[in-house]
Each structure stands twice: as structure tokens, then as C-alpha cells.
Amino acid sequence: MTINGSDHNLDSEHLVRSEDPQHPANLICTLCRKFYTLGWRFSRRFEQVTGTGGGTSIRHGPHIYIAPSGVQKELMEPTDMFVMDFESKEYLRKPKSHKPSACTPLFMSSFTLRDAHCCIHTHSQWAVLITLLVERDFGPSAPFEIERIEQIKGIPKNYARDANGKVAYLGYFERLRIPIIENTAHEEDLTDSLQQAMNDYPDTYAVLVRRHGVYVWGDNVHKAKTQCESLDYIFQLAVEMHKLGLPWMPKD
Numbered sequence: 001m002t003i004n005g006s007d008h009n010l011d012s013e014h015l016v017r018s019e020d021p022q023h024p025a026n027l028i029c030t031l032c033r034k035f036y037t038l039g040w041r042f043s044r045r046f047e048q049v050t051g052t053g054g055g056t057s058i059r060h061g062p063h064i065y066i067a068p069s070g071v072q073k074e075l076m077e078p079t080d081m082f083v084m085d086f087e088s089k090e091y092l093r094k095p096k097s098h099k100p101s102a103c104t105p106l107f108m109s110s111f112t113l114r115d116a117h118c119c120i121h122t123h124s125q126w127a128v129l130i131t132l133l134v135e136r137d138f139g140p141s142a143p144f145e146i147e148r149i150e151q152i153k154g155i156p157k158n159y160a161r162d163a164n165g166k167v168a169y170l171g172y173f174e175r176l177r178i179p180i181i182e183n184t185a186h187e188e189d190l191t192d193s194l195q196q197a198m199n200d201y202p203d204t205y206a207v208l209v210r211r212h213g214v215y216v217w218g219d220n221v222h223k224a225k226t227q228c229e230s231l232d233y234i235f236q237l238a239v240e241m242h243k244l245g246l247p248w249m250p251k252d
């Protein structure tokens with residue numbers, strides 16, 4: 001099979017067709033549908049992967065599963081997925097008449113620099129509002145910081161692992177810090193600044209993009225999803241606290 005540069009052919013169908021709902025090609029479709037229409041466990045509507053923007057990518061074994069660009073993400077089928085070989089970065093499957101998500105180099109940054117296995121990009125309004133509030137109140141290079149909110153315990157503290165390979169999560173009295181990068185005209189042009197933010201904040205599992213949204217990654221799909229949920233809850237809470245005149249960082 002000719003791989004690089006060719007449209008997909010039937011030889012690549014086995015990469016995306018599976019009865020297993022946990023198969024990455026099925027999971028991306030399920031997650032994007034949920035992100036679009038369903039309530040999170042906090043009973044809120046979550047419409048962050050909307051108007052074709054946002055999305056998710058999964059690294060599974062030697063393969064990366066990527067959604068097409070510019071499509072209605074909630075209507076995708078498993079056979080719409082691109083599949084890349086992680087090692088060679090060559091496409092094993094390229095569906096006709098679409099390009100891979102413009103987020104691909106950003107998803108790849110989390111896989112290569114952080115050994116993540118799932119990365120989620122949302123255009124959450126709470127994420128966007130937080131980037132604007134931080135800029136106005138703390139300056140253009142400040143990160144979003146918050147502490148003493150129970151939900152930060154859903155976010156890993158760093159990339160250290162204990163003897164059993166387990167990650168430690170932030171404690172209630174510790175501080176969550178999420179770097180913010182400036183938006184660019186094209187999604188892929190965010191790659192350098194996202195990687196710079198990952199270097200500057202070596203413990204972070206997320207990067208906010210001013211006036212745009214957020215990238216959140218995790219060791220697996222479950223962790224990326226729950227961390228994304230926790231962060232979205234925290235961003236919304238901080239915005240609402242600010243509206244009530246409550247500082248989201250305790251004064252003492």
C-alpha cells in the first residue's frame with residue numbers, strides 16, 4: 001500500500017473499524033458527540049466542541065487517531081478518522097476530501113513532550129473569559145492561578161510518579177497554575193508558543209489560548225476527559241466568583 005500522500009484505500013479500513021466502543025476511532029466520535037450535546041456530571045450543558053472547532057486526538061499503541069478539519073465534530077463517523085504512525089509521523093490513513101485537524105501539531109506536542117495519550121481542545125467560553133480576566137487584572141504574561149477550591153484536586157500536581165507509577169494530584173492548599181498563550185490567525189501557528197509554555201511550566205497538563213480556548217491532555221482518555229471537566233468547572237467558577245466581586249485567589 002502506498003501510504004504517504006495518498007488518499008485512503010480499503011486496506012486501511014481495519015485501522016478504524018471495530019465493534020469495541022473503546023476503540024480510539026469510536027471513542028473520538030463518542031467524545032465529540034458528548035462534548036457537543038450532553039451534560040457533564042455537573043449537569044451543565046457542554047457545547048465547547050462546536051461550529052467545527054475544538055476536538056480530540058488519541059494515541060493508541062503505535063498509532064495517532066485524528067479527526068478531520070472543519071467538519072461538524074458531533075456528526076463524525078469512525079471512518080472519517082485519520083491515522084498516523086507515531087514513530088514515522090506518516091499517515092497510514094487519509095480520508096478523501098478532508099485535511100487532518102489543524103490542531104494536529106498541538107496534539108502531537110502533548111504526545112511527544114508529555115507522553116500524553118489523549119489531548120482535548122475546547123473553545124469553552126469559560127476558558128476564553130478567564131484568559132481575558134487574567135490579562136486585565138494580572139497582565140498579559142500572567143498565568144491563571146487559583147487555590148483553595150476543592151476541584152483542583154482533580155488535576156495532577158506534576159509528572160512525577162510514585163513507586164507504583166501513580167501520579168500525585170494537587171492538594172486543596174496547593175496552587176493550580178495554567179499558562180496562557182496569545183492566539184494566532186491559524187491554529188497550527190500556536191505550536192511554538194504552546195511548546196514554549198510547556199517548557200516554562202513543566203508541571204502543567206493544560207495551556208489556555210487567549211480569546212480562543214484551552215488544550216488539556218492526560219495519560220489516557222479517561223484522565224484527559226476528567227481533567228478537562230475539572231478545569232472547565234474551575235474556569236466557570238472563577239468567572240462567576242469574579243462577577244460576584246469574590247477574588248478567586250484568597251487574599252492571605
Ligand SMILES: CSC[C@@H](O)[C@@H](O)C(=O)COP(=O)(O)O
Pocket residue numbers: 050051052053054055068069070071100101102103121187
Ligand atoms: C470555529 S473553527 C476554529 C478552528 O479553526 C480552530 O480554532 C480549531 O480548533 C481547529 O479546528 P479543526 O476543525 O479541528 O481544524
Ligand SMILES: [Zn+2]
Pocket residue numbers: 053054121122123187212213
Ligand atoms: Zn481551536
